[in-house]
Amino acid sequence: MEIKTFKNSYLSSTKDALKSAFYHENSNERFNEWEFAENLLSSEGYLPELCVVALEGENVVGYNALTKAKIGDHHGLALGPLGVRKEYQNIGIGTALVKECISRAKRMGFSWIALLGGDYYSRFGFESGKQYGITVTENEFDNEHLQILFLDQSAERNICGKLVYCDAFYDDNGNLL
Ligand SMILES: CC(C)(COP(=O)(O)OP(=O)(O)OC[C@H]1O[C@@H](n2cnc3c(N)ncnc32)[C@H](O)[C@@H]1OP(=O)(O)O)[C@@H](O)C(=O)NCCC(=O)NCCS
Numbered sequence: 001m002e003i004k005t006f007k008n009s010y011l012s013s014t015k016d017a018l019k020s021a022f023y024h025e026n027s028n029e030r031f032n033e034w035e036f037a038e039n040l041l042s043s044e045g046y047l048p049e050l051c052v053v054a055l056e057g058e059n060v061v062g063y064n065a066l067t068k069a070k071i072g073d074h075h076g077l078a079l080g081p082l083g084v085r086k087e088y089q090n091i092g093i094g095t096a097l098v099k100e101c102i103s104r105a106k107r108m109g110f111s112w113i114a115l116l117g118g119d120y121y122s123r124f125g126f127e128s129g130k131q132y133g134i135t136v137t138e139n140e141f142d143n144e145h146l147q148i149l150f151l152d153q154s155a156e157r158n159i160c161g162k163l164v165y166c167d168a169f170y171d172d173n174g175n176l177l
Contacts, residue, residue, distance in 0.1 A: 013060035021083030045166020064097035072161030133160035
């Protein structure tokens, strides 16, 4: 398995991998993680260097993207979607994708990464955004799942306000994907 920067020729295989990771019976046909990978390519929030895939031969088996985000006036990154093909889960691919993105983001000088997610992310040092007064929607469930990782130990922790993702994360009604 190798980690590579995403390129357009991986798109079809990437969408297959994300569908395998995320598909469920009530998946929205247009606003879902696999369509997101395509929509992102034309988004102002797309950062090509921070969009990576895990390759097994020519096949994409995992995907992770960091995109432009803001909390109040502070510019940073949002993580996701992160997905690994079902039959390749639990063998370290998700971990490798996240670690690669974190190290690239550090090199590029970003100071934080935020995400909506569960316990999986604590292993990388993500912590609850609640203690910093960071929110993402009016919904308490969403806010409970908001996590942040500060990339620079000396980075100021006085970030608070609403996390705003790039346009690709919102549907036509302005709801988060
Ligand atoms: C979540 C996901 C990206 C993890 O990637 P992965 O390659 O399967 O995971 P890794 O092999 O890197 O890590 C495995 C470890 O993570 C844990 N783990 C896997 N999924 C988890 C989850 N959803 N919540 C908490 N822990 C999880 C495993 O129990 C295992 O723990 P261990 O190291 O203590 O044994 C992958 O399982 C996936 O694509 N799931 C479906 C889509 C999804 O939920 N994406 C994340 C959205 S927030």
